[in-house]
Amino acid sequence: MPAAKRRQIHLNAFLRNVGQHEAAWRLPETDVSAVTDIEHYRRLARLAEKAKLDAIFFADHPVLKDRSQDRPWDSLDPFTLIAALSGVTERIGLVATASTTYNDPYGIARRFATLDHVSRGRAAWNVVTTANAEAAANFGFEHHPDPDARYGRAAEFLDVAFGLWDSWNDDAIVGDKAGGVFVDPDRIDRLDHAGPHFRVAGPLEIPRSPQGRPVIFQAGSSEPGKELAARYAEAIFTAQPVLDEAQGFYADIKSRVRAHGRDPDKVLILPGLSFFIGGTEAEARALQDTFENLTLPTYGLAQLARITGIDFSNHDLDAVVRVPAREQGGNQKSRHDLVHHLTATETLTLRQLLRRLSAGRGHRIATGTPEQVAATIVEWFGNGAADGFNLIPPALPSSLESFVTEVLPILRSQGLFREDYEGTTLREHLGLDRPSKARRVAAGFAAAAE
Numbered sequence: 044m045p046a047a048k049r050r051q052i053h054l055n056a057f058l059r060n061v062g063q064h065e066a067a068w069r070l071p072e073t074d075v076s077a078v079t080d081i082e083h084y085r086r087l088a089r090l091a092e093k094a095k096l097d098a099i100f101f102a103d104h105p106v107l108k109d110r111s112q113d114r115p116w117d118s119l120d121p122f123t124l125i126a127a128l129s130g131v132t133e134r135i136g137l138v139a140t141a142s143t144t145y146n147d148p149y150g151i152a153r154r155f156a157t158l159d160h161v162s163r164g165r166a167a168w169n170v171v172t173t174a175n176a177e178a179a180a181n182f183g184f185e186h187h188p189d190p191d192a193r194y195g196r197a198a199e200f201l202d203v204a205f206g207l208w209d210s211w212n213d214d215a216i217v218g219d220k221a222g223g224v225f226v227d228p229d230r231i232d233r234l235d236h237a238g239p240h241f242r243v244a245g246p247l248e249i250p251r252s253p254q255g256r257p258v259i260f261q262a263g264s265s266e267p268g269k270e271l272a273a274r275y276a277e278a279i280f281t282a283q284p285v286l287d288e289a290q291g292f293y294a295d296i297k298s299r300v301r302a303h304g305r306d307p308d309k310v311l312i313l314p315g316l317s318f319f320i321g322g323t324e325a326e327a328r329a330l331q332d333t334f335e336n337l338t339l340p341t342y343g344l345a346q347l348a349r350i351t352g353i354d355f356s357n358h359d360l361d362a363v364v365r366v367p368a369r370e371q372g373g374n375q376k377s378r379h380d381l382v383h384h385l386t387a388t389e390t391l392t393l394r395q396l397l398r399r400l401s402a403g404r405g406h407r408i409a410t411g412t413p414e415q416v417a418a419t420i421v422e423w424f425g426n427g428a429a430d431g432f433n434l435i436p437p438a439l440p441s442s443l444e445s446f447v448t449e450v451l452p453i454l455r456s457q458g459l460f461r462e463d464y465e466g467t468t469l470r471e472h473l474g475l476d477r478p479s480k481a482r483r484v485a486a487g488f489a490a491a492a493e
Contacts (some may be wrong), residue, residue: 263274277475
């Protein structure tokens, strides 16, 4: 019997315009026009693919936030961007974020099925419910729904999307030229979904895609977020700054997945990881200081207020700060809890807290030599905290280039990261099965339409 294949680390690149760090755009070498320059994103996608990363990952914030003068935002629609990048890459996965609160299931299912065909099986949907309350007014909503309402809608949204993706059998296209039959309508099933949020007839007009369904990512660490992930997600993007809490999150999610009758090994936990890499630890810390010295307190304060609901603008920047625990749920509760934990376990001035949050907004930050950054990854991977990471480069392209050239060779030398792609689809990169398609009804689309 052949030996079992060694478990390997999964790595995606989270590509946020010129970098996740709020001051990345102020670095002398940064080209600020890159924020909307497709060639910038093409270069990043090619770099990530050459490194054999699993996927590139784009967030979505469908609202211009407060203090927009302080930093560039995610200006481009992630789905349009990822579709464009599918044409200049061949193997790397393509993850686009889309909200279940401000979209409809048929439109999302149609777009992602199309992307999976166009990319030949590399599409993934990062499911979010949108925490930004200001987005409501951009979509004609008087009020932003509360978390329970958003997650209830999200669960039904996913049920509908799954049903639409499964409405075609793999063999529905007959292509019988002599008989004049292109598709067998008995191999296409109606959905006829009727629920509290949606009424969708179906079927989807798009044949079953190469992956069966796009890979489902989910971003969120709140209680309803974890339950949604346990039911539907195949990869989970989470903010976990310290090892023991990451281990607790990992164990909790795997247990919930098992309780839903799913295989925990087929649901990947991918915390965010930001990093500052130097030839020595001192050089790495000096690099981090270069970024943090360019931060603007006005921006950090606005973000802290958004996360916690507390205005610290009149607080002395050099006085110790404490962020109280949030007793009830609400928008951004998981991020509030992270900030509360930081100030409860460390003595930080407000200025220090803002600097700590500037690179990762609660994600793990690894600062040190390539060996030290690699050791952090290996420690988390080998000790029940992560199946891999969503890499969050502070600056782009420089931080990603440093990781690819200096850290990846160390992981490869330990047999923990691939030398080359072994498959062509994102599911194959991630070690995920292609979902089987179960017949939904006794009669197919033709019979239902009669």
